[in-house]
Amino acid sequence: MSETIFTKIIKREIPANIVHEDDQIIVFHDINPRAPVHLLLVPKKPIPTLADVAEEDLHLITHIHREAQRLAKELNFEGWRMLINVGEKGGQEVFHLHYHLLGWPRE
Numbered sequence: 001m002s003e004t005i006f007t008k009i010i011k012r013e014i015p016a017n018i019v020h021e022d023d024q025i026i027v028f029h030d031i032n033p034r035a036p037v038h039l040l041l042v043p044k045k046p047i048p049t050l051a052d053v054a055e056e057d058l059h060l061i062t063h064i065h066r067e068a069q070r071l072a073k074e075l076n077f078e079g080w081r082m083l084i085n086v087g088e089k090g091g092q093e094v095f096h097l098h099y100h101l102l103g104w105p106r107e
């Protein structure tokens with residue numbers, strides 16, 4: 001798989017507004033937000049799409065969901081949405097698995 005922009009962000013080769021990082025994932029603000037808060041939750045392992053997730057990767061999926069819960073609480077979201085685009089026809093532009101977390105904080 002050729003390197004995507006998200007790998008460059010993980011390696012700090014290009015800047016991003018990072019809100020969380022651990023040994024498995026990185027979370028940063030989407031450059032083109034489509035909600036009051038729009039984050040991208042990205043596993044460090046460069047899995048191209050959700051369709052490529054294997055049994056051995058399921059711990060990453062669980063971790064991303066747990067981190068989304070934690071961030072939604074920390075950022076005081078009243079409502080939120082998680083979205084994954086899969087494949088070009090599904091609207092995916094960056095072929096490194098990522099979850100969009102769209103949040104609407106309490107006023």
Ligand code: AMP
Binds near residue numbers: 095
């Ligand atoms: P998708 O269409 O699901 O592949 O989403 C890719 C997302 O990455 C889009 O919402 C873009 O706005 C976002 N994006 C692209 N480049 C960057 C970047 N350098 N920093 C942050 N977000 C980016």
